[in-house]
Amino acid sequence: MNATKRRAIYETLREGNPTPTTELEYTTPFELLIAVLLSAQATDVSVNKAMRRMFPVANTPAAILRLGEAGVTDYIKTIGLYRTKAKNxxxxxxxxxxxHQGEVPRDRAALEALPGVGRKTANVVLNTAFGEHTIAVDTHIFRVANRTGLAPGPNVKAVEDALLKVTPPEFMRDAHHWLLLHGRYVCKARRPECWHCVIEPLCEYRDKTPAPT
Structure with a gap:
């Protein structure tokens, strides 16, 4: 895919959603960190539902420690892998x-040193909480980048590196959210909904799907 087409994809996505953001509900970098940590192999809906109960009671490191592992478990037991996540x-x-004096560090290495926090979680926090130009490649973004031809790669790190290389600077802040939401709601895993995709004319996917009859 050439640079002109890539720019057009981002311009089209921006036109449809000028100020994208995560669907996880949070008010502080710490709340976002905990929500993203809990969202691995779980839906944002399930995390939001649990955090609407927990955050009003405990939304700081000290307050959550006072809950203890059993208390956290009780709030998040509807989320996948809740026992391991409670420990983390x-x-x-x-x-x-x-x-870090109870503050979320604005540093990749420090974030990735936290229990249960990998590169993807660190990228989300750096981008969404602090405005850094990072792209957290999840299954949705990996699929969209490969399927469309925007930034193909054999694994998530390769796709991340490709996206960072080919995404124009003006779109870097929001690229993660545009691609994730597009993959979640339009360019779906089992059957992409090409018939109402705004970037379909620009997409290089060969097996585009017709509208259901």
Whole structure:
């Protein structure tokens, strides 16, 4: 895919959604960190539902530590892998207090050193909470980048590197959200809904799907 077509894809996505953001509900970088940590192999809807109960009670590292692992587990037991995630939430809160005075660090290495926080989670926090030009490649973005021809790659790191290389600077802040939402609601895994896709004329996917009859 050439640079002109890539720019047109981003311009089209921006026109339809000028100020995209995550569907996870949060008010502070710490709330976002916890929500993203919990969202692995779970839906944003399930995380939001649980955090609407937990955050009014505990939304700081110290407050969550007072809940304890059992207390956190009780709030998040409707989320996939909740036992492991409860352990990671507690361990992350301890690490934030011990290493960062309870604040979420604006640093990739420091974020990735937190329990349960990998590159994708760090990228989301850096981009969404702090406005850094990062792109967190999840299954949706990996699929869209490969299927459309925007930034093909054999694995998530390769796609991330490709997107960082080919995405014009003016779109870097929001590229993650545009591509994720497009993959979640239009360019779906089992059957992409090409018949109402705004970037269909620009997409290089060969097996485009017709509208259902």
């Amino acid at each position: 939430v507690i361990a992350t809160c301890q690490a934030l207090l011990e290493r």
